[in-house]
Amino acid sequence: MPSFKVDTSTAFVFVAVPPAPKVANRQTGEIAIDRETGSPMVTVGLTVADEGEANLLTVSVPKSGIPGEGLAVGTPVAVTGLKARDWESEFNGQKRHGISFRAVAVTALVPASVQG
Numbered sequence: 001m002p003s004f005k006v007d008t009s010t011a012f013v014f015v016a017v018p019p020a021p022k023v024a025n026r027q028t029g030e031i032a033i034d035r036e037t038g039s040p041m042v043t044v045g046l047t048v049a050d051e052g053e054a055n056l057l058t059v060s061v062p063k064s065g066i067p068g069e070g071l072a073v074g075t076p077v078a079v080t081g082l083k084a085r086d087w088e089s090e091f092n093g094q095k096r097h098g099i100s101f102r103a104v105a106v107t108a109l110v111p112a113s114v115q116g
Contacts, residue, residue, distance in 0.1 A: 003085040006101070008048060015075045016056055017045025019066050019106075034062040042066055044106055046079065057101045065105030080105040 022041040024032035032041040039062035046057050059082065071077065081104030088097040 003083040006082040011050035039064040070108040
């Protein structure tokens with residue numbers, strides 16, 4: 001399936017749900033692994049506000065693209081390489097569909113008052 005770049009350059013983006021391991025198999029507890037880097041995956045909930053509208057996005061990110069700390073709820077962040085991809089699946093006879101989001105990195109923004 002094709003993926004589409006998501007432009008957040010004019011948006012205010014902040015953490016709504018802190019990073020947590022992305023589970024690939026809920027029965028076994030297996031953590032998802034990034035196919036490209038081999039890094040474990042995490043999910044982070046981001047609120048993206050732009051042009052008078054705000055949306056909550058659950059974004060998958062390789063753990064290597066998340067800082068060790070500093071992504072607490074309310075932290076303004078920069079999102080690198082955000083892409084959206086539509087998906088569809090069938091489980092137990094029920095069709096489901098949606099949009100998944102993935103980024104290369106999510107990093108905390110340093111407030112202007114803290115910069116030298």
